[in-house]
Amino acid sequence: MGAEQSVPAGEAVAAAEGPPPREEAVRPSALVIVGPSGVGKGTLINRLMEADRRFGFSCSHTTRPPREGELNGVHYHFTTHEAMEADIVAGKFLEHAHVHKNIYGTSIQAVHDVATAGRCCVLDIDVQGARQVRKAGLKAIFVFIAPPSLAELEQRLRGRATDSEEQITTRLRNAQEELESAKEPGLYDYIIINSDLDEAYHQLASVARSALAGEVGGPEGSAGTGTAPAAAAAGAAAVTAGAAAAAAPGAEPGSGGSGGTSGSRGTTQGRSSPGAVALNSAATFKGWLQPTADGQLQIGSPPADQVR
Numbered sequence: 001m002g003a004e005q006s007v008p009a010g011e012a013v014a015a016a017e018g019p020p021p022r023e024e025a026v027r028p029s030a031l032v033i034v035g036p037s038g039v040g041k042g043t044l045i046n047r048l049m050e051a052d053r054r055f056g057f058s059c060s061h062t063t064r065p066p067r068e069g070e071l072n073g074v075h076y077h078f079t080t081h082e083a084m085e086a087d088i089v090a091g092k093f094l095e096h097a098h099v100h101k102n103i104y105g106t107s108i109q110a111v112h113d114v115a116t117a118g119r120c121c122v123l124d125i126d127v128q129g130a131r132q133v134r135k136a137g138l139k140a141i142f143v144f145i146a147p148p149s150l151a152e153l154e155q156r157l158r159g160r161a162t163d164s165e166e167q168i169t170t171r172l173r174n175a176q177e178e179l180e181s182a183k184e185p186g187l188y189d190y191i192i193i194n195s196d197l198d199e200a201y202h203q204l205a206s207v208a209r210s211a212l213a214g215e216v217g218g219p220e221g222s223a224g225t226g227t228a229p230a231a232a233a234a235g236a237a238a239v240t241a242g243a244a245a246a247a248a249p250g251a252e253p254g255s256g257g258s259g260g261t262s263g264s265r266g267t268t269q270g271r272s273s274p275g276a277v278a279l280n281s282a283a284t285f286k287g288w289l290q291p292t293a294d295g296q297l298q299i300g301s302p303p304a305d306q307v308r
């Protein structure tokens, strides 16, 4: 699927001649979720999907063997290196990457299937994949999920009990690099620190409403394709604890079908996004993800020119 999905001619005519477009007619943006293994991406995504059927999961391909309970075609399309490499060469993938010694990829078909069902497509991909999707220009909001600390990340990986010691080591090693990417200008629109699960979910749900409404980017929508560092820097936002939840309490996806609509939302700096109202306001924008001396991760001070 291409960038900035164009409106088919038939739809354009209908919009021009018919009644005002209904909220359902808004074509959602994709929601790209990135973060180190074990941070809670799957947990948060599952909760979102269970809460609201307007979201559809982009089922990736992977050469990693299935874990207990994982279903082919549901959690992943499990495949072989040979088959996957052939499909990559054949141009069937929107993005792909070697992650933790396996190949993972989002097929064009996977995203197409969700989009044609009229759903907001949720992608759970790694940093390399996120860069490629940015470059491809998919209409999307990019969210980085960070752990409160590396120690907590390790505890979650161990507590999940799905990986061998070697796999845990590989995942933790790769986590450092992935966390670095949170500072990459223009890559992410929002950063959520998944410390308290409920709080993180409220924040994600808030951003997800923006995706349902077809919005892109973060503050001021300026992330765009993320290629221009200045614009991109302005497009990154930090989600601080409770900010999104405070912005729109009781209006989460799944709470009655009104999430993601545009009518009742406030605006900040010309944009209307329930997440952005809080996330982009001077009161809640706190800056970039930074490690503290004691190994915790926190939202640090923004560069002076980013203070709103």
Ligand SMILES: Nc1nc2c(ncn2[C@@H]2O[C@H](COP(=O)(O)OP(=O)(O)O)[C@@H](O)[C@H]2O)c(=O)[nH]1
Pocket: 034, 035, 036, 037, 038, 042, 060, 061, 064, 095, 096, 097, 099, 100, 104, 105, 106, 124, 125, 126, 127, 128, 129, 130, 171
């Ligand atoms: N680039 C890319 N990464 C993916 C894709 N699907 C999953 N991943 C990432 O691969 C990494 C490993 O996923 P997985 O093996 O399920 O392990 P887990 O993250 O520890 O649960 C995670 O960071 C996922 O976000 C994909 O289609 N493309």
Ligand SMILES: Nc1ncnc2c1ncn2[C@@H]1O[C@H](COP(=O)(O)OP(=O)(O)O)[C@@H](O)[C@H]1O
Pocket: 035, 036, 037, 038, 039, 040, 041, 042, 043, 044, 156, 157, 159, 160, 194, 195, 196, 197, 198, 200
């Ligand atoms: N906020 C949280 N606090 C404590 N444990 C969490 C939190 N979020 C997720 N977890 C747990 O951490 C483990 C890893 O979560 P998972 O969703 O599998 O991560 P990922 O999909 O990012 O690899 C799971 O056992 C999950 O229940």
